[in-house]
Amino acid sequence: MAELSAELVLVNGRLSPIQERNLVRRLGVNVLDRTTLILDIFAQRARSHEGKLQVELAQLKHLSTRLVRGWTHLERQRGGIGMRGPGETQLETDRRLLANRIRALTARLDKVEQRRAEGRRARERGETPLIALVGYTNAGKSTLFNRLTESAVMARDQLFATLDPTVRRIESLAGSPVLLSDTVGFIRDLPHELVAAFRATLEETLGASLVVHVIDAADPDRARHQAVVEEVLDDIGAADLPLLRVYNKADLTDHAPGLERDEGGEIRAVWVSAATGEGMDALKRALSERVGEGRIHRWIDLGPDHARLRSRLFALGVVQQERIDEEGICHLEVELDRRDARLLTRLGGADGKLVEEVLLN
Numbered sequence: 001m002a003e004l005s006a007e008l009v010l011v012n013g014r015l016s017p018i019q020e021r022n023l024v025r026r027l028g029v030n031v032l033d034r035t036t037l038i039l040d041i042f043a044q045r046a047r048s049h050e051g052k053l054q055v056e057l058a059q060l061k062h063l064s065t066r067l068v069r070g071w072t073h074l075e076r077q078r079g080g081i082g083m084r085g086p087g088e089t090q091l092e093t094d095r096r097l098l099a100n101r102i103r104a105l106t107a108r109l110d111k112v113e114q115r116r117a118e119g120r121r122a123r124e125r126g127e128t129p130l131i132a133l134v135g136y137t138n139a140g141k142s143t144l145f146n147r148l149t150e151s152a153v154m155a156r157d158q159l160f161a162t163l164d165p166t167v168r169r170i171e172s173l174a175g176s177p178v179l180l181s182d183t184v185g186f187i188r189d190l191p192h193e194l195v196a197a198f199r200a201t202l203e204e205t206l207g208a209s210l211v212v213h214v215i216d217a218a219d220p221d222r223a224r225h226q227a228v229v230e231e232v233l234d235d236i237g238a239a240d241l242p243l244l245r246v247y248n249k250a251d252l253t254d255h256a257p258g259l260e261r262d263e264g265g266e267i268r269a270v271w272v273s274a275a276t277g278e279g280m281d282a283l284k285r286a287l288s289e290r291v292g293e294g295r296i297h298r299w300i301d302l303g304p305d306h307a308r309l310r311s312r313l314f315a316l317g318v319v320q321q322e323r324i325d326e327e328g329i330c331h332l333e334v335e336l337d338r339r340d341a342r343l344l345t346r347l348g349g350a351d352g353k354l355v356e357e358v359l360l361n
């Protein structure tokens, strides 16, 4: 946390134009607000093509809001960013060029995102369950990811060490293969431009069968950071996915590594140290116990009045086999996420009721 907070003391909050100009003079830089700073860090960390595009786009969008709002007083001091058209002030030229670049980047990002969505759908069709690691920045997600996959994703004591989602296949975690994803860390008061920029990345999480919330157990701000992450999950619509809380860095606390269960025997949390490897067996047990939980695998019988439901199930690609008996009743073997089943209840009427009774019970 140290890296950013020293600078934040200086720049947090909105500055008046006069304060801003004085700071520009004193420091000789234009990096003056929290968003610009975070974006700067993001720009240094982005590795993938998509990550770089997302950061550049967010930077330009942010710059353009500042051009409109607060930069007129700096107009004469700056060189500007391109050739001035006839009768244009420098500010107008800057705005026009920015708008062009933003459009071009948006178009390129749309394409990249489309390709990634296709990849995600292909994965879903493949039906290998996805476990998504999420958590506040610096909680230890990448270290844990490396432990679980025995791979070497960059783990560092710095904010946003990971910007691009990484997905690996683990052959034998829950007895059967699973996919594990490591994603960008969340942060308190993430400026809304950034939430928008990384929405696509965060939405990877929505495809997960199990969300693993990695929490830095030794963080003095633990409760607040934990709440922030769960609010963001709520925001992107991931609140009703199965969630497992993992308290990492147990080595820095008095708490023993291992499983915590509630009175009903349900796993409440797991304490681990990704750094020392303590608690990893307990974590693996918890993951395999919980990952199947969000899946429904059963037979459903559909009469002729359930044609709509039948076609929706086929469209979702969740039908494993179909047998039609002499009375014309379709017996379908389906395997799907509880979440998808819940969405199907929106069909309402007899279809919704059947989903409720047969799939969700």
Ligand SMILES: Nc1nc2c(ncn2[C@@H]2O[C@H](COP(=O)(O)OP(=O)(O)OP(=O)(O)O)[C@@H](O)[C@H]2O)c(=O)[nH]1
Pocket (backbone or CB within 6 Å): 135, 136, 137, 138, 139, 140, 141, 142, 143, 144, 154, 155, 156, 157, 158, 159, 160, 161, 162, 163, 183, 184, 185, 186, 248, 249, 250, 251, 252, 272, 273, 274, 275, 276
């Ligand atoms: N003592 C201790 N340190 C740990 C543990 N797990 C991770 N760390 C350290 O915590 C720091 C952050 O770890 P990362 O794995 O990069 O954290 P992250 O959540 O991926 O961070 P971002 O990608 O920035 O969101 C690194 O210095 C790790 O070495 C642990 O169990 N114990």
Ligand SMILES: [Mg+2]
Pocket (backbone or CB within 6 Å): 141, 142, 143, 154, 155, 160, 161, 162, 183
């Ligand atoms: Mg990381």
